[in-house]
Amino acid sequence: MVSTTPDFIGTILAQLLEKQLSDPKMLAKVQRWKMKVILDTNFYPVSMIFDDGLKIQKGVVDAPTLRVFMTFDTLIDLVKATKSPVGAVLSGDLKIKGLFRHPLATYRFYKLIVSALRG
Amino acid sequence: MGIKERLQEIVGEGFVNDGAAERYIYSQDMTENITREPIAIVMPETVEEIQSIIKMANETKTPLIPYVTGQNVGGLTIPQVDGSVIVDLRRLNRIIEVDEDAMYALIEPGVTFGHMRKYLDDNHPDLRYAYLLAPPHTSVMANALLQGLGDLSNKHGAMGDFINGLEAVLPTGELVRAGSGIMGDNNWFGRYPLPDLVGLFSGWQGMTGIVTKVAVQLWPKPPILTHVALFTFGEKETADLLIEIGKKQIVENADCMSLSIIKMLLDVSFPVQTYDGEPDFGTVIAISGNTEVEVAEKIVVLNQIVHEAKQTDSRHLLVTWDAIAKLMGDQANAWVNFPSDAFKVLAEFDGLTWCGAYFHPKNWGTALAGGREIVERHGFELMAFLKPMNSMHFGELKFIIRFPKDDETLNRVRKCNEELFDFALDLNAIPYKTPVWAAKKMHERIDPGFLKLIKKIKETLDPNNIFNPGRWGL
Numbered sequence: 001m002v003s004t005t006p007d008f009i010g011t012i013l014a015q016l017l018e019k020q021l022s023d024p025k026m027l028a029k030v031q032r033w034k035m036k037v038i039l040d041t042n043f044y045p046v047s048m049i050f051d052d053g054l055k056i057q058k059g060v061v062d063a064p065t066l067r068v069f070m071t072f073d074t075l076i077d078l079v080k081a082t083k084s085p086v087g088a089v090l091s092g093d094l095k096i097k098g099l100f101r102h103p104l105a106t107y108r109f110y111k112l113i114v115s116a117l118r119g
Numbered sequence: 120m121g122i123k124e125r126l127q128e129i130v131g132e133g134f135v136n137d138g139a140a141e142r143y144i145y146s147q148d149m150t151e152n153i154t155r156e157p158i159a160i161v162m163p164e165t166v167e168e169i170q171s172i173i174k175m176a177n178e179t180k181t182p183l184i185p186y187v188t189g190q191n192v193g194g195l196t197i198p199q200v201d202g203s204v205i206v207d208l209r210r211l212n213r214i215i216e217v218d219e220d221a222m223y224a225l226i227e228p229g230v231t232f233g234h235m236r237k238y239l240d241d242n243h244p245d246l247r248y249a250y251l252l253a254p255p256h257t258s259v260m261a262n263a264l265l266q267g268l269g270d271l272s273n274k275h276g277a278m279g280d281f282i283n284g285l286e287a288v289l290p291t292g293e294l295v296r297a298g299s300g301i302m303g304d305n306n307w308f309g310r311y312p313l314p315d316l317v318g319l320f321s322g323w324q325g326m327t328g329i330v331t332k333v334a335v336q337l338w339p340k341p342p343i344l345t346h347v348a349l350f351t352f353g354e355k356e357t358a359d360l361l362i363e364i365g366k367k368q369i370v371e372n373a374d375c376m377s378l379s380i381i382k383m384l385l386d387v388s389f390p391v392q393t394y395d396g397e398p399d400f401g402t403v404i405a406i407s408g409n410t411e412v413e414v415a416e417k418i419v420v421l422n423q424i425v426h427e428a429k430q431t432d433s434r435h436l437l438v439t440w441d442a443i444a445k446l447m448g449d450q451a452n453a454w455v456n457f458p459s460d461a462f463k464v465l466a467e468f469d470g471l472t473w474c475g476a477y478f479h480p481k482n483w484g485t486a487l488a489g490g491r492e493i494v495e496r497h498g499f500e501l502m503a504f505l506k507p508m509n510s511m512h513f514g515e516l517k518f519i520i521r522f523p524k525d526d527e528t529l530n531r532v533r534k535c536n537e538e539l540f541d542f543a544l545d546l547n548a549i550p551y552k553t554p555v556w557a558a559k560k561m562h563e564r565i566d567p568g569f570l571k572l573i574k575k576i577k578e579t580l581d582p583n584n585i586f587n588p589g590r591w592g593l
Binding site: 006015042044058076117 | 350381382385386387388395396397398433434438446447
């Protein structure tokens with residue numbers, strides 16, 4: 001369902017998202033998405049390409065739909081739910097480039113990633 | 120009567136084997152060390168049988184190689200001379216006594232870590248023994264006598280320091296005791312104040328007799344035990360941070376490993392590669408206490424240290440275990456229990472080895488960086504493992520290599536380990552579970568008086584040189 005380069009973040013994201021996409025309804029939904037999201041952490045960036053499935057690769061793809069910036073500390077806060085995604089955006093710990101141009105993509109990515117991170 | 124028949128007379132027909140398959144199995148371990156077949160394997164069950172085997176060996180000048188479960192990953196039970204008999208001690212597997220007041224267990228050689236843990240959990244749930252960095256079917260006694268390490272070594276040192284005393288059959292057949300057990304049974308509380316004769320058997324790799332009982336220290340099980348993970352960048356930076364943490368004396372255990380090992384646990388397939396930007400190391404840190412407050416306060420101190428390190432590199436990251444469990448799923452446990460749960464992936468091929476040594480803390484950073492360069496140049500996965508030991512007085516560092524045992528790879532492994540070994544010696548480290556080829560290299564560098572002394576002790580204890588001849592290059 002999810003293919004990835006064998007880097008650290010890609011591997012973890014793939015495992016988390018595999019769990020979400022084991023739900024056939026969710027999988028059917030995600031398979032219809034066409035968007036590219038860069039998750040840009042202070043470790044390194046990974047790109048998530050939604051196109052009839054999900055491919056995660058280390059590095060930056062051209063013309064992303066969204067580019068999400070956050071440190072790994074923020075990502076951990078989101079995992080632990082000590083910070084909400086909205087709170088992180090408001091405090092500037094999480095920045096999303098493309099938020100206003102692609103609100104639907106933002107919403108979809110938000111729903112998927114939050115449920116994946118929270119387990 | 121031949122040797123086989125004489126051995127059969129001692130232990131019974133069913134416990135002597137000289138079949139080709141058995142000789143082949145006992146001729147090797149998972150490492151790259153050169154194989155050599157024994158002429159037979161004998162499995163005694165009692166001290167008296169061991170004494171009889173030794174008597175026979177002295178008469179026939181038959182070399183004896185003590186063996187328990189063969190998990191040493193150092194080639195240490197491979198005979199160094201032809202005509203050897205392996206003395207497999209696994210049938211001596213009783214836990215003879217657990218003393219809850221003085222907190223020790225008196226055990227026989229065949230008791231394994233899995234056996235010990237289950238026995239203590241079932242019968243003495245408030246006590247624990249260290250858990251090792253090897254499969255659960257490893258011998259507790261062999262690990263202690265080889266001065267190995269476990270999850271309590273961070274606080275209490277090498278496993279040789281856990282020995283309170285022992286009973287052994289000398290190479291000349293006499294049964295002796297060392298430690299406070301010399302005063303009688305049920306009294307194995309310690310080694311001092313006495314001439315420390317445990318040292319005649321600890322670290323000798325089976326060259327000075329057969330230890331038939333060993334008393335090892337147990338420790339109270341802490342009511343609260345939790346883990347955190349530390350991800351760090353840079354060899355020197357990581358070493359400095361671990362030293363800083365260690366000196367605060369708040370950590371029960373810290374196992375620092377190359378990120379490749381953690382990725383391997385996450386099912387990244389062989390060969391695991393490293394990528395720019397990834398943390399170089401992940402350290403799983405155990406913190407224990409009598410109350411939640413005590414543990415929480417220790418984590419506060421830990422956070423402060425990491426926060427300070429972040430001033431130099433903001434990417435260093437301390438993560439509580441609830442988050443790690445979410446990120447890694449079931450594999451979080453495999454990380455805590457490394458390498459017990461991970462042995463199936465570590466042993467993916469028929470070859471597994473490591474070059475490990477005990478290092479002065481000032482050399483950890485250099486050793487991590489230099490070792491990395493050597494391992495990568497030889498084309499192997501980067502799997503460094505560093506464990507601060509004995510409350511930060513020293514540390515064990517090893518580079519683990521898993522490999523298929525084809526000729527080309529075996530040669531490459533040998534060259535890599537030799538280079539790693541030379542590098543460790545250049546840093547005045549003391550190699551751990553030293554194979555013979557490596558011990559010979561040590562001879563060129565160590566104090567000649569020490570070498571002369573151990574030769575003299577060996578000759579005195581074992582005049583016929585029947586115990587593991589050639590081991591340690593002697």
